[in-house]
Amino acid sequence: MTGASRTSIAQHAITPAIYLALLIVWEGSVRYFNLPAWVLPAPSAIAITSKEWAPELLFNSFVTLRETLVGFLIALVLSLPLAVVIAFTTTTRRIIYPILLGLQSVPKVALAPLVILWLGIGNWPKIVIVVLVCFFPILVNVVAGLESVPKNMLDLMRSLRAPESVVFRRLRIPIALPHLFTGCKIAITFAVIGAVIGEFVAAQEGLGYLILISTAQSQTPLAFAAILLLTLISVMLFYVVELLEKRLVTWTP
Amino acid sequence: MSLGDLSVGQAAAQPNRAGSAVELSGITKVFGSGNEAVHALGPLDLAVEAGSFVSVVGPSGCGKSTLLRLIAGLDSPSEGRMLRYGAILDGPSRDVGIVFQDHVLFPWATILENVMLPADVFSLPKAAARGRALRLLEMTGLKDFASHKPHMLSGGMKQRAAFCRALLADPQMLLLDEPFGALDALTREELSLELSRLWQDLGRTALLITHDIEEAILLGDRIIVMSKRPGRIRLDIPIDLPRPRDVNTAKLPRFVEIKQLARGLIFTPEQD
Numbered sequence: 001m002t003g004a005s006r007t008s009i010a011q012h013a014i015t016p017a018i019y020l021a022l023l024i025v026w027e028g029s030v031r032y033f034n035l036p037a038w039v040l041p042a043p044s045a046i047a048i049t050s051k052e053w054a055p056e057l058l059f060n061s062f063v064t065l066r067e068t069l070v071g072f073l074i075a076l077v078l079s080l081p082l083a084v085v086i087a088f089t090t091t092t093r094r095i096i097y098p099i100l101l102g103l104q105s106v107p108k109v110a111l112a113p114l115v116i117l118w119l120g121i122g123n124w125p126k127i128v129i130v131v132l133v134c135f136f137p138i139l140v141n142v143v144a145g146l147e148s149v150p151k152n153m154l155d156l157m158r159s160l161r162a163p164e165s166v167v168f169r170r171l172r173i174p175i176a177l178p179h180l181f182t183g184c185k186i187a188i189t190f191a192v193i194g195a196v197i198g199e200f201v202a203a204q205e206g207l208g209y210l211i212l213i214s215t216a217q218s219q220t221p222l223a224f225a226a227i228l229l230l231t232l233i234s235v236m237l238f239y240v241v242e243l244l245e246k247r248l249v250t251w252t253p
Numbered sequence: 254m255s256l257g258d259l260s261v262g263q264a265a266a267q268p269n270r271a272g273s274a275v276e277l278s279g280i281t282k283v284f285g286s287g288n289e290a291v292h293a294l295g296p297l298d299l300a301v302e303a304g305s306f307v308s309v310v311g312p313s314g315c316g317k318s319t320l321l322r323l324i325a326g327l328d329s330p331s332e333g334r335m336l337r338y339g340a341i342l343d344g345p346s347r348d349v350g351i352v353f354q355d356h357v358l359f360p361w362a363t364i365l366e367n368v369m370l371p372a373d374v375f376s377l378p379k380a381a382a383r384g385r386a387l388r389l390l391e392m393t394g395l396k397d398f399a400s401h402k403p404h405m406l407s408g409g410m411k412q413r414a415a416f417c418r419a420l421l422a423d424p425q426m427l428l429l430d431e432p433f434g435a436l437d438a439l440t441r442e443e444l445s446l447e448l449s450r451l452w453q454d455l456g457r458t459a460l461l462i463t464h465d466i467e468e469a470i471l472l473g474d475r476i477i478v479m480s481k482r483p484g485r486i487r488l489d490i491p492i493d494l495p496r497p498r499d500v501n502t503a504k505l506p507r508f509v510e511i512k513q514l515a516r517g518l519i520f521t522p523e524q525d
Binding site: 249 | 315325326327344345347349353355357359360361362370371373374377402404464
């Protein structure tokens with residue numbers, strides 16, 4: 001084995017090693033201080049509970065993932081055309097943009113009870129909350145992207161007498177693409193939070209609901225398992241967006 | 254390989270060698286208004302003969318880039334009249350190719366796609382335009398880089414690609430806004446001699462804006478020296494040096510003479 005490959009293996013091993021060490025310290029502290037499981041369960045206790053409750057955990061993960069994805073996609077579909085309209089028509093921009101920026105400042109969490117009040121307790125209120133939290137980061141970033149075309153590139157297009165449709169296709173879309181992904185990366189992490197908030201307020205299923213009932217019944221290991229799964233979902237979704245970005249944005253600006 | 258077989262059909266006819274490609278009379282350009290108004294240019298009269306290569310040289314901030322933007326139709330003058338091939342000049346024309354100071358290549362597109370941009374905008378036949386683009390890339394030594402992205406190329410190569418793009422639709426006139434300004438001295442000299450050959454084969458009208466006196470003399474049929482802001486014409490003389498020109502042209506007594514004259518004018522204040 002060469003020195004170089006040894007260093008590379010060491011570098012790859014360092015992150016898992018740190019996590020493992022943290023788990024051992026956690027497990028050891030819980031045992032040493034004899035902490036009750038309802039305050040802080042040991043990793044081993046969480047693992048055992050996860051195995052016992054596996055079907056419920058999986059089902060509720062699926063519910064939360066579905067709310068998150070559907071909400072995110074609806075937000076994407078709604079925000080893209082609106083971003084184009086805002087970027088291109090001065091009147092719409094003057095009228096709509098201040099309203100939207102104002103709305104963006106409203107803490108969406110505070111709206112959750114209202115949404116439930118209006119839409120009942122099915123899947124839709126959660127999806128609507130997810131849409132609300134995803135919509136603005138995508139919209140604001142895409143508008144900024146469409147407007148961030150360098151002046152010299154616009155001059156080049158003008159010198160060719162390019163119609164706006166061509167400028168849009170050949171110039172604005174590629175320029176806006178990295179901004180779209182920035183917005184999506186923010187939105188997708190917000191989306192998971194939005195779904196959980198919806199489930200906290202009123203739900204019969206989902207990981208948020210599971211956390212709520214398990215803590216109410218002092219089933220803390222189960223709550224921890226659900227939180228762990230939420231984190232996993234969030235991280236996984238973020239990396240899916242990042243992977244798409246790497247596929248589609250292949251240039252360095 | 255000559256450039257003669259490069260015509261794409263659209264503007265294949267020989268340019269009209271008689272008359273003016275561009276005619277400016279009483280042009281001024283003022284930016285802003287009131288107390289903050291900046292008088293950038295003029296009053297200035299200028300006629301660029303069709304088929305000629307005119308170099309405009311001047312100190313930085315003399316409004317020479319403003320002049321090019323006016324001729325390109327990207328800006329409009331505050332006063333005066335502009336004609337392009339006898340018609341009122343009031344906007345950009347597809348008969349004019351521009352090479353900007355920075356290459357302005359799209360980083361997401363390949364070199365070939367970048368060079369073919371005018372064909373896409375003008376909806377020219379794809380196959381013919383592609384053939385012409387590839388021939389231009391071959392002539393400028395970029396053939397092997399057609400499918401590369403711009404960031405993989407050196408500064409000189411990117412500027413060559415920008416030249417190819419400007420030449421793709423076979424424009425009647427080429428406007429060059431300090432096209433070598435961002436390059437190192439060696440690449441500059443190499444590229445400018447290359448451009449000189451290219452232009453001689455093409456026989457199109459060209460207007461070069463530069464702050465480099467030697468470059469202006471080496472390339473031009475005529476040199477125009479501009480004053481400090483507001484930019485006016487201080488000297489306008491033909492460059493009666495033989496073509497084709499090469500590195501040795503700079504050693505000719507006449508070259509040195511014109512250089513001294515231009516340099517003297519740039520560094521001495523105007524006497525009114």
